Amino acid sequence: LEPTSLLSSITFITYITFVTPPTVIRTSLHDRILHLTFARAEKKNALNSAMYEALTQALIDAEGNSDVHAVLFDAEGDTFTAGNDLSEFAAVASGALHPSELQAVKFLDVLTRGTKPYVAAVQGAAVGIGTTLLLHCDLVYVAQDARLSTPFANLALVPEAGSSVLLPARIGHVRACAMFALGESIDGRTAASLGLVNEAVPASELGPRALAAAKALASKPIGALQATKKLMRDADAIRAIMAREVEVFGERLKTVEARQAFEAFAKRSVR
Numbered sequence: 001l002e003p004t005s006l007l008s009s010i011t012f013i014t015y016i017t018f019v020t021p022p023t024v025i026r027t028s029l030h031d032r033i034l035h036l037t038f039a040r041a042e043k044k045n046a047l048n049s050a051m052y053e054a055l056t057q058a059l060i061d062a063e064g065n066s067d068v069h070a071v072l073f074d075a076e077g078d079t080f081t082a083g084n085d086l087s088e089f090a091a092v093a094s095g096a097l098h099p100s101e102l103q104a105v106k107f108l109d110v111l112t113r114g115t116k117p118y119v120a121a122v123q124g125a126a127v128g129i130g131t132t133l134l135l136h137c138d139l140v141y142v143a144q145d146a147r148l149s150t151p152f153a154n155l156a157l158v159p160e161a162g163s164s165v166l167l168p169a170r171i172g173h174v175r176a177c178a179m180f181a182l183g184e185s186i187d188g189r190t191a192a193s194l195g196l197v198n199e200a201v202p203a204s205e206l207g208p209r210a211l212a213a214a215k216a217l218a219s220k221p222i223g224a225l226q227a228t229k230k231l232m233r234d235a236d237a238i239r240a241i242m243a244r245e246v247e248v249f250g251e252r253l254k255t256v257e258a259r260q261a262f263e264a265f266a267k268r269s270v271r
């Protein structure tokens with residue numbers, strides 16, 4: 001190998017390693033099912049801007065692609081997602097980032113407008129948007145030992161993704177309040193018994209169970225599925241709720257108590 005070509009190989013590998021952003025959402029299309037996989041396991045799949053942007057674009061593409069009959073959200077590693085990346089919330093709290101730059105808002109808008117059926121497979125912790133995302137999915141399967149939580153008050157925040165209305169509507173006001181205000185989590189079995197998810201299965205059966213459901217959906221007439229989804233969900237009403245939440249959430253992010261909560265997480269004193 002010539003020294004110059006050796007040098008250019010090293011430069012290329014360095015570029016690939018340090019400049020190319022890592023893939024944080026894996027996408028693949030098989031059997032008319034678009035798989036959207038959270039792939040940031042080393043950070044418990046905490047959702048950052050790059051992930052929201054990739055998810056948003058994938059959902060927009062899915063709408064325009066007649067080969068996509070169902071979308072399946074799942075995750076690599078032991079955690080569905082630890083929720084929003086708290087370092088990005090901390091950046092808003094410190095003034096380094098404007099709330100409008102948070103990509104979660106765009107993602108939730110596109111998710112809410114979506115007309116294709118959404119399926120989710122949830123293992124481990126599903127924190128914050130990890131749980132509120134499920135309120136927008138049409139079929140949800142969880143591991144029996146999954147832990148669903150929405151500890152917004154612990155972080156001095158408020159519910160998002162329409163969950164301030166959607167979660168109480170699904171599981172009742174007092175249970176939703178215990179999740180939002182007390183930070184109580186519920187396990188997969190409880191989530192199934194409350195009607196928050198379709199089924200809780202042993203962790204080893206989660207992937208095959210969710211995939212079988214997605215395949216069953218994808219085999220149905222897509223027009224009927226889209227018309228059914230439209231009848232079952234008032235997307236405009238949900239977007240109006242989200243607009244109210246976004247306003248309050250943005251105000252909360254700038255409070256001293258929120259900044260203190262994010263600092264505490266960064267120092268690992270919050271658990």
Ligand code: COA
Pocket residue numbers: 042043044046079081082083084085086087125127128129151152155271
């Ligand atoms: N934002 C940014 N980074 C996060 C994160 C989040 N929401 N959740 C986890 N991480 C990171 C940790 O900082 C840690 O990074 P490091 O290895 O560089 O220190 C890594 O992911 C592993 O997390 P760790 O806390 O060590 O794993 P755990 O198994 O002990 O606990 C959780 C997992 C999900 C219970 C815990 O990470 C947690 O409570 N995260 C915050 C959840 C949250 O409040 N989300 C916001 C909801 S609105």
